[in-house]
Amino acid sequence: xxxxxxxxxxxxxxxxxxxxxxxxxxxxxxxxxxxxxxxxxxxxxxxxxxxxxxxxxxxxxxxxxxxxxxxxxxxxxxxxxxxxxxxxxxxxxxxxxxxxxxxxxxxxxxxxxxxxxxxxxxxxxxxxxxxxxxxxxxxxxxxxxxxxxxxxxxxxxxxxxxxxxxxxxxxxxxxxxxxxxxxxxxxxxxxxxxxxxxxxxxxxxxxxxxxxxxxxxxxxxxxxxxxxxxxxxxxxxxxxxxxxxxxxxxxxxxxxxxxxxxxxxxxxxxxxxxxxxxxxxxxxxxxxxxxxxxxxxxxxxxxxxxxxxxxxxxxxxxxxxxxxxxxxxxxxxxxxxxxxxxxxxxxxxxxxxxxxxxxxxxxxxxxxxxxxxxxxxxxxxxxxxxxxxxxxxxxxxxxxxxxxxxxxxxxxxxxxxxxxxxxxxxxxxxxxxxxxxxxxxxxxxxxxxxxxxxxxxxxxxxxxxxxxxxxxxxxxxxxxxxxxxxxxxxxxxxxxxx
Ligand code: BES
Ligand code: ZN
Ligand code: ZN
Numbered sequence: 001x002x003x004x005x006x007x008x009x010x011x012x013x014x015x016x017x018x019x020x021x022x023x024x025x026x027x028x029x030x031x032x033x034x035x036x037x038x039x040x041x042x043x044x045x046x047x048x049x050x051x052x053x054x055x056x057x058x059x060x061x062x063x064x065x066x067x068x069x070x071x072x073x074x075x076x077x078x079x080x081x082x083x084x085x086x087x088x089x090x091x092x093x094x095x096x097x098x099x100x101x102x103x104x105x106x107x108x109x110x111x112x113x114x115x116x117x118x119x120x121x122x123x124x125x126x127x128x129x130x131x132x133x134x135x136x137x138x139x140x141x142x143x144x145x146x147x148x149x150x151x152x153x154x155x156x157x158x159x160x161x162x163x164x165x166x167x168x169x170x171x172x173x174x175x176x177x178x179x180x181x182x183x184x185x186x187x188x189x190x191x192x193x194x195x196x197x198x199x200x201x202x203x204x205x206x207x208x209x210x211x212x213x214x215x216x217x218x219x220x221x222x223x224x225x226x227x228x229x230x231x232x233x234x235x236x237x238x239x240x241x242x243x244x245x246x247x248x249x250x251x252x253x254x255x256x257x258x259x260x261x262x263x264x265x266x267x268x269x270x271x272x273x274x275x276x277x278x279x280x281x282x283x284x285x286x287x288x289x290x291x292x293x294x295x296x297x298x299x300x301x302x303x304x305x306x307x308x309x310x311x312x313x314x315x316x317x318x319x320x321x322x323x324x325x326x327x328x329x330x331x332x333x334x335x336x337x338x339x340x341x342x343x344x345x346x347x348x349x350x351x352x353x354x355x356x357x358x359x360x361x362x363x364x365x366x367x368x369x370x371x372x373x374x375x376x377x378x379x380x381x382x383x384x385x386x387x388x389x390x391x392x393x394x395x396x397x398x399x400x401x402x403x404x405x406x407x408x409x410x411x412x413x414x415x416x417x418x419x420x421x422x423x424x425x426x427x428x429x430x431x432x433x434x435x436x437x438x439x440x441x442x443x444x445x446x447x448x449x450x451x452x453x454x455x456x457x458x459x460x461x462x463x464x465x466x467x468x469x470x471x472x473x474x475x476x477x478x479x480x481x482x483x484x485x486x487x488x489x490x491x492x493x494x495x496x497x498x
Contacts, residue, residue, distance in 0.1 A: 133177020
């Protein structure tokens with residue numbers, strides 16, 4: 001169950017709200033903002049005093065608690081936002097999310113945020129407040145579904161009161177941020193759900209239930225249909241597991257006669273590597289190999305909740321990659337849905353196989369664009385480390401839109417080339433193509449080059465989130481485990497689609 005975040009906007013009258021701890025944002029050095037001054041004068045100059053005596057300076061990401069003991073308010077938590085002239089939407093978001101998370105970890109006391117204290121002339125209220133909404137939801141996020149202790153504490157772990165003197169004006173911006181934030185946290189929760197629970201069947205039922213709730217069309221293709229359709233690359237990966245494959249298609253139609261935008265997400269519920277079994281270190285964490293599918297499911301949900309004027313289709317091929325007597329093998333040659341024959345070299349390169357058939361199927365919807373999101377290659381860490389997502393594609397237009405959306409959303413992407421030279425690496429002795437290069441060089445690019453064969457002329461981009469879909473430690477808006485990367489980016493992209 002997802003924590004319910006309740007954000008109430010009330011007038012700046014702290015007495016009646018029952019808030020015990022109040023988070024206040026302070027920019028460094030600048031004169032105290034009007035909003036903070038007001039608070040300061042009602043509470044005997046406690047903030048200006050703290051600044052004057054160098055108890056607190058507003059330094060970026062530094063937090064200090066002050067005892068208040070007045071009007072029911074027990075403490076104020078001052079959150080440093082750094083120099084106002086250098087503050088970015090990311091730095092403000094990280095500072096706020098960290099403050100929310102640490103306060104919730106420390107105490108169960110009702111928590112409030114003084115929204116007006118974060119306002120700065122540097123950003124439009126609309127953009128900043130939406131980001132604040134996202135940050136609050138992400139700061140509150142915890143994956144506690146499988147913890148049996150401290151249930152009481154978890155109950156109000158998701159509750160927070162947002163206090164503002166401009167409640168009418170800001171509520172709409174904050175709500176939009178919450179829609180985006182929740183799409184990210186729901187993606188995290190689904191991706192974090194362990195593989196013994198989150199089977200292809202579980203994910204398909206999850207989609208059916210979601211579709212019913214928000215009135216999306218949902219089609220689930222089961223194994224017999226997939227066989228009839230000749231989705232043989234997808235079926236080959238699935239055949240080693242006792243879990244049956246499912247292809248989920250979610251459709252949101254609010255764009256009249258416009259061609260759809262199709263989002264495709266890799267949904268391997270567990271990647272053991274198959275017969276080319278992964279070493280123990282590489283296998284742990286492979287429940288996250290469904291992160292792409294989890295993203296596209298919640299991006300289409302957010303698009304529906306935001307009532308975007310578009311037709312969007314989300315496709316999630318779901319299966320498990322396991323070694324067994326029925327597994328597909330290295331040396332197998334498989335005829336894909338598109339008719340291209342593929343020689344298998346390593347069963348651990350399964351993501352591109354399930355995507356090959358899904359992308360080729362997506363083409364039949366005559367989309368304006370196809371965007372796939374996939375934990376495709378460990379090599380993505382070699383290229384960009386864990387801070388950015390490699391993107392590749394066949395359309396400058398789509399790529400540049402994605403780059404813009406990434407910047408606005410706070411995500412980082414970097415383009416890699418799909419030069420025709422790389423296609424030589426996929427030449428096979430026995431089939432049309434093989435699915436890997438010779439020696440693992442340019443692994444992330446080769447993954448993209450392989451996928452490109454299946455989208456024909458359709459404008460397409462591929463996000464390789466293998467490294468960015470998980471975080472090793474909590475930091476700012478990120479918690480440990482699934483990050484929900486690509487969700488903020490894709491929602492931003494779709495909101496500005498015309
Ligand atoms: N799911 C993995 C990619 C991955 C690796 C995701 C590490 C997250 C963290 C993918 O299916 C895979 O195993 N890729 C191989 C490709 C290789 C066999 C060409 C890889 O990256 O080693
Ligand atoms: Zn693999
Ligand atoms: Zn995989």
